[in-house]
Amino acid sequence: MKIALLGYGKMGKTIENLAIEAGHKIVYKSGTTSEIGKLEDAEVAIEFSTPEAAVSNILKCFELQIPVVCGTTGWLENYSSVINSCKECNGSFIYASNFSVGVNLFFSINEKLAKLMAPWKEYSVSIEEIHHTEKKDAPSGTAITIADSIIAQSDNLERWSLESKKDHSLRISAKRIADVKGTHTVTYESDVDEISITHKAKSRIGFAKGAILAAVFLKDKKGLFTMQDVLDL
Ligand SMILES: NC(=O)c1ccc[n+]([C@@H]2O[C@H](COP(=O)([O-])OP(=O)(O)OC[C@H]3O[C@@H](n4cnc5c(N)ncnc54)[C@H](O)[C@@H]3O)[C@@H](O)[C@H]2O)c1
Numbered sequence: 001m002k003i004a005l006l007g008y009g010k011m012g013k014t015i016e017n018l019a020i021e022a023g024h025k026i027v028y029k030s031g032t033t034s035e036i037g038k039l040e041d042a043e044v045a046i047e048f049s050t051p052e053a054a055v056s057n058i059l060k061c062f063e064l065q066i067p068v069v070c071g072t073t074g075w076l077e078n079y080s081s082v083i084n085s086c087k088e089c090n091g092s093f094i095y096a097s098n099f100s101v102g103v104n105l106f107f108s109i110n111e112k113l114a115k116l117m118a119p120w121k122e123y124s125v126s127i128e129e130i131h132h133t134e135k136k137d138a139p140s141g142t143a144i145t146i147a148d149s150i151i152a153q154s155d156n157l158e159r160w161s162l163e164s165k166k167d168h169s170l171r172i173s174a175k176r177i178a179d180v181k182g183t184h185t186v187t188y189e190s191d192v193d194e195i196s197i198t199h200k201a202k203s204r205i206g207f208a209k210g211a212i213l214a215a216v217f218l219k220d221k222k223g224l225f226t227m228q229d230v231l232d233l
C-alpha cells in the first residue's frame with residue numbers, strides 16, 4: 001500500500017517504521033523540514049499532525065480523492081463541516097481519538113459499565129487522563145470519547161468539564177507528566193467504595209498499528225467509517 005504521512009512527529013515516525021516493516025511504501029511526507037514525494041501518488045493518507053493543521057490536510061485529501069485516516073485530536077469543533085465536505089466530495093474518512101485496539105476495547109467496557117452504573121445514583125463518576133508534557137490539547141481526544149459515552153447513558157450529566165464541581169458536568173482531570181504515552185482512568189465513587197477501570201499505553205506502537213489497520217481497511221472504500229467498523233466491535 002502506498003502511504004502518505006501527513007505529520008511526521010512522534011506518531012508519523014512510529015507509523016513509518018511499522019508500515020515499512022509490514023511491506024508498505026511511504027510515498028509522501030509532510031511536517032518534516034521539507035516535503036518528501038508527491039501526495040497524489042498515495043493510495044491512502046495517515047494524518048497525525050496538529051489541531052491547527054488537521055482540517056486543511058483532511059480537506060486536501062478529499063479534493064484529491066485520497067482516503068484519509070486521521071488521528072489528530074483537538075479539532076473536533078470542525079468535525080461536522082469536515083464530515084459534510086467528505087460527503088460532498090464522495091471522500092473516504094476515518095477519525096478516531098485513539099486507534100489502539102486496547103483502547104477501543106476499553107471504550108466498549110466503559111460503555112457497558114456506564115449502562116450498569118446509571119441507576120446507582122450514590123456513585124459520582126470522573127475521568128483522569130495523563131499524557132506527556134508536549135501534548136497540545138486538553139483534555140485528550142480519548143477522554144472526550146469516554147466522557148461522551150458516559151454522558152449518553154446518564155440522565156443527570158449534560159457535558160464534560162475540566163473544572164471540578166460544575167453542576168451536571170462530568171469532571172475530566174488532565175495531567176501532564178514527562179514521557180507518559182497515555183493513561184485513562186474512569187472512577188465511580190460512593191461514600192463506601194470506589195470502582196475504577198484504567199487503560200495504560202506502554203508505547204505508541206498500539207496507536208500506530210491501529211492506524212495502519214484502519215488505512216488497509218479504508219484504502220478501497222468510500223464514505224465515513226469508525227474504528228469500531230475496522231475492528232468489528
Ligand atoms: N488517535 C490516536 O490514536 C492518537 C495517538 C497518538 C497521538 N494522537 C494525536 O496525534 C497528533 C500528533 O501527535 P504526535 O505525538 O505525533 O505529535 P508531534 O508533535 O510529535 O508531531 C506532530 C507533527 O505535525 C507536524 N506538522 C505541523 N504542521 C503540519 C502540517 N500543516 N502538515 C503536516 N504536519 C504538520 C509537526 O511538525 C510535527 O512534526 C496529536 O493531535 C495527538 O493528540 C492521536
Ligand SMILES: O=C(O)C1=N[C@H](C(=O)O)CCC1
Nearest residue numbers: 073097098135140141142182
Ligand atoms: O500523545 C498524544 O497526544 C495522544 N493523543 C491521543 C488523545 O488525545 O487521546 C491518544 C493518546 C495519545
